[in-house]
Amino acid sequence: MVEDTITDGKRIAQLLASEITGRETGPLAAMTVVDAEPDVEPTADGAFAYGVDRDGERVADVAVQPERAYLELRTGVDAGAGAAADADLRVRPKAVEPPRTLVFVESGAAVKAAVDVLVAAAGED
Secondary structure, three states, rough: OOOOOOHHHHHHHHHHHHHOOOOOOOOHEEEEEOOOOOOOOOOOOOOEEEEEEOOOOEEEEEEEEEEEEEEEEEEOOOHHHHHHHHHHEEEEOOOOOEEEEEEEEEOOHHHHHHHHHHHHHOOOO
C-alpha cells in the first residue's frame, strides 16, 4: 500500500494542532492552541495560523506556507533549536529582540518531531 506524504502547509499545521490539543496528560497537557485562524491561506512568507501557549504564556506561533508549516519559537529558543536539529528539522534563528527561532515542519511525518521541539522549548525557562 502506498501512502501519500502530506506536504500541504495548512494540513501540517492542522495535524500539529491536533497533537497539541489531543493530549490530556504529560508535557502537552498544559499547552493550548490559541488565536486560531481557521480560514488561513498559506503565503510564501508564512501566514499566521495559531499560537501555542503554556499556562498562559506564548511558547510559539505557527505559520503556514504552501508546502510546509513553521514554528516561531518565542521561549526556549536554544532548547527548541537543539531538539529540532536532533530531529533533523531545518532550523534558523530570527534576528529580532528578543531572539526567536524558526523550525520548519515540511511533512506530516515531521509533526511528532515538532511536538518534541515544543516540549523542549516550553521546558526551558
